[in-house]
Amino acid sequence: MSMPIHESSRPQPVIEVEGLTKTFGRFRALDAFDLTVGTGEIAAFLGPNGAGKSTAIRVLLGMLRPDAGSVRVLGLDPWRDAVALHERLVYVPGDVSLWPTLTGGEAIDVLHRLRPGVGVSRRDELVERFELDPTKRCRAYSKGNRQKVALVAALSSDVDLYVLDEPTSGLDPLMENVFTDCIEDLRAQGRTVLLSSHILAEVEKVCDTVTIIRGGRTVQAGRLDELRHLRRSRVVATTRRDPSVLAGLDGVHDLTVTAGGEQAYEVDFALDGERTGPVLAALADLAPSALTSNPPSLEELFLAQYSDSTASGEPR
Amino acid sequence: MPAGTWPLLRLALRRDRVKLPLWLVWVAGMAAYFASAIQIAYPDEADLVAIAAFMDSPGGTVMSGPGYGWDAPTHATAFAGAYALYLYVAAAFLSVLLVARHTRAEEEAGRLELVRAAAVDRRTPLTVAALLVLGAGLVLGLLAFALVLPAGYGAAGTALFGTSMTAVAWVFGAVALVTAQLAERSRAATGLAALTIGAAVAVRGAGDTLGENGSALSWLSPIGWVQQTRVFFDDRWWPLLLCLAATVVAVVLASRLQARRDLGAGLLAGRAGAPRAHARLVGPFALALRLERSGGLGWSLALLVLGLMYGALTDSVESALGDLDNETLLAALGGDAGRLLDGYLATSALFNGYVVIAFALVAGRRLVADERAGVTGLALAAPVGRVRWLVASVGATLVGAAVVAVAGGLGLGGAAALVTGDVALLGRGLAATLVYLPAVAVLLAVAALGYALRPGAYALGWAVAVVAMVVGYLGFALDLPAWLVDASPLSHVPQLPLESFAAVGPAVLLAVGAGLLAVATVAFGRRDLVAG
Numbered sequence: 001m002s003m004p005i006h007e008s009s010r011p012q013p014v015i016e017v018e019g020l021t022k023t024f025g026r027f028r029a030l031d032a033f034d035l036t037v038g039t040g041e042i043a044a045f046l047g048p049n050g051a052g053k054s055t056a057i058r059v060l061l062g063m064l065r066p067d068a069g070s071v072r073v074l075g076l077d078p079w080r081d082a083v084a085l086h087e088r089l090v091y092v093p094g095d096v097s098l099w100p101t102l103t104g105g106e107a108i109d110v111l112h113r114l115r116p117g118v119g120v121s122r123r124d125e126l127v128e129r130f131e132l133d134p135t136k137r138c139r140a141y142s143k144g145n146r147q148k149v150a151l152v153a154a155l156s157s158d159v160d161l162y163v164l165d166e167p168t169s170g171l172d173p174l175m176e177n178v179f180t181d182c183i184e185d186l187r188a189q190g191r192t193v194l195l196s197s198h199i200l201a202e203v204e205k206v207c208d209t210v211t212i213i214r215g216g217r218t219v220q221a222g223r224l225d226e227l228r229h230l231r232r233s234r235v236v237a238t239t240r241r242d243p244s245v246l247a248g249l250d251g252v253h254d255l256t257v258t259a260g261g262e263q264a265y266e267v268d269f270a271l272d273g274e275r276t277g278p279v280l281a282a283l284a285d286l287a288p289s290a291l292t293s294n295p296p297s298l299e300e301l302f303l304a305q306y307s308d309s310t311a312s313g314e315p316r
Numbered sequence: 317m318p319a320g321t322w323p324l325l326r327l328a329l330r331r332d333r334v335k336l337p338l339w340l341v342w343v344a345g346m347a348a349y350f351a352s353a354i355q356i357a358y359p360d361e362a363d364l365v366a367i368a369a370f371m372d373s374p375g376g377t378v379m380s381g382p383g384y385g386w387d388a389p390t391h392a393t394a395f396a397g398a399y400a401l402y403l404y405v406a407a408a409f410l411s412v413l414l415v416a417r418h419t420r421a422e423e424e425a426g427r428l429e430l431v432r433a434a435a436v437d438r439r440t441p442l443t444v445a446a447l448l449v450l451g452a453g454l455v456l457g458l459l460a461f462a463l464v465l466p467a468g469y470g471a472a473g474t475a476l477f478g479t480s481m482t483a484v485a486w487v488f489g490a491v492a493l494v495t496a497q498l499a500e501r502s503r504a505a506t507g508l509a510a511l512t513i514g515a516a517v518a519v520r521g522a523g524d525t526l527g528e529n530g531s532a533l534s535w536l537s538p539i540g541w542v543q544q545t546r547v548f549f550d551d552r553w554w555p556l557l558l559c560l561a562a563t564v565v566a567v568v569l570a571s572r573l574q575a576r577r578d579l580g581a582g583l584l585a586g587r588a589g590a591p592r593a594h595a596r597l598v599g600p601f602a603l604a605l606r607l608e609r610s611g612g613l614g615w616s617l618a619l620l621v622l623g624l625m626y627g628a629l630t631d632s633v634e635s636a637l638g639d640l641d642n643e644t645l646l647a648a649l650g651g652d653a654g655r656l657l658d659g660y661l662a663t664s665a666l667f668n669g670y671v672v673i674a675f676a677l678v679a680g681r682r683l684v685a686d687e688r689a690g691v692t693g694l695a696l697a698a699p700v701g702r703v704r705w706l707v708a709s710v711g712a713t714l715v716g717a718a719v720v721a722v723a724g725g726l727g728l729g730g731a732a733a734l735v736t737g738d739v740a741l742l743g744r745g746l747a748a749t750l751v752y753l754p755a756v757a758v759l760l761a762v763a764a765l766g767y768a769l770r771p772g773a774y775a776l777g778w779a780v781a782v783v784a785m786v787v788g789y790l791g792f793a794l795d796l797p798a799w800l801v802d803a804s805p806l807s808h809v810p811q812l813p814l815e816s817f818a819a820v821g822p823a824v825l826l827a828v829g830a831g832l833l834a835v836a837t838v839a840f841g842r843r844d845l846v847a848g
Binding site: 054058061063064065082083084085086087089090091093095096097098099101102103105106107108109110111113114115116117134135136137139150163 | 501588589590591592593594597598600603606607610686689690691693694695696697698699700701842844845847
């Protein structure tokens, strides 16, 4: 069902999930879910609301016990070895809730001191970069500010794995940039990051691999660049000869032709990556005067995945 | 009426359609219960005369009121003299909670922002809260009148009593409208208003002891005003005009204050806190202690005051009850006429113990609230095992309970030692209270076990505690089956200083508590954390 592509590229994955199933009563939140994240990867974890992202993350943290399947994080069983595992990771929940009577600064320190073996660096720098007022009580913070508290506590910890569940959902665009910079810093240090998100542009900017989950199943997984090859580019060209002949070629989809005046045609089609050569050769014969080709944005990739799955009623 | 008043008032009534009627019926029902129960508890005039001696002493005056008619007590004057104060206080609290719920709490939660963005006048939310609390006060008075009337104390006096309930509810509802403008946080607003109630009770308590039937000081307290109506004795209506005036002044003040401030802001600015955690705030236990601090201090202070009040009565009890042969009272105080003082201390310590149990179960419930809010998940994503987390939380709550118990014991023993001049009573009062801690530990462990199985099952602790408290308080009167009495943890607490200390009971309780907690840690390690 899934399409793990990079399985051979890393010998020792940081996260290794196979056939994970978790049910709540009759509701199957995860259904034979697979996820692999290699060392030093910035891995995106995408899916719509209710797809099972947070449930999967909570299993990875040992807060939920899996019903079936195998789960290894940093070589450990999260349910059995939770404490040993948590010495090597940090977590930022999607909807951060803090101790209402503590200040933001106190909450950051409390979270650090719950990991006594973990080094802390750049705490004050990050407080400043995220423009956080650490003297305010947590109950007075907005959602975005609570998220900043959890992010500062997490990003200033020196651990192997950073598990971030929709960490930017409450941040403004400026703070999103700060966050993206921080992730780049982590990449430079060779840390591993699992980043669940709805914000595809952000994932596109910082992530190496993508796993898409839907209805509790992995519907697509792979390196971002490899996945792009799988998908179609959108080609727009202006030609002097009638491009309708292209419709018969293998790899050309959704062709539309508009007559743009004397000996000028606008053609627009989707092109399968692996058929680029023959189709371009055919296009060259049509005396093109302009040509643009765009790789699919993750947005398109994501939407295509959903519309396809919905149309066939079966994840690909 | 400002724009949006009616739809918002309807919304407020819709939100409270269950809660508000329940509160009103409960408070009015208490009034009816006390009014009738007094006739059953003290059937004859001789019984009334016996309690009159106690109620008319300075201690009794502080605890009840200026006491009109204790010279020739009737059921009506005894009801007004001994119980009305508590009913007035209940009415005041009802108003304060109602107002806080509909003003600052809404604003703090951000819902008011949504409402104010609609075609709603800025004065509307305050108007709605005022209408709601005035209406509730009116209904409370009517209900109190209707429910107390069957006790047969006369329509005129009962009407004055009902109106007094309305007057108190109005005054403190209006005070709460003002405090809702002052504080930024709903809890602080409620606390300020509750403090005003406490001050009103204390001021009239002091004032009433200064002179026969109250002094000038009594007239500084709204509670004093309603007591000065001399209800059922020589019904005076005019002191209620003071209540009406105070209500009008406070409502106007609240609306002036509200007109001057921004949405979400208070007139008392919130303090900035520490930018860094204290060096000792390390690990789950220190964290749990810190989170308990403010609540624990409040409870300690409250129990200290309560203990002082009980302790201050020690002298009066001894002299007033010395030649009493009311068997119910004697049984309640240990059944030994020769050791009334010890019996009184033991009974007072039992009440202290009940408050400590309530504190422990309220404070311990943080486990449930934190897990549901998702904070527990954040903490348990750190290398903190579940066993450690649960034991640290329960342990911190027990430490808090010990502090609250010490405060209550010091209050009881200290005041008893002061009024009698017998220093030994300090230690006895303290020991009599502290000896309840092992039972508190058992009840908290029951709650923790429930929580460990399923967060909602924390209430198991409350269920067991309520049964134990009823058995402990009424066991001697109800003729309960022996197994039930034996099963109650409170039955194994030595009734110091009436009984001598035996280590067996507390030791067994501690062992049972530890065992329950051990089972709880196992259960907690086996279940999923609920989503946050």
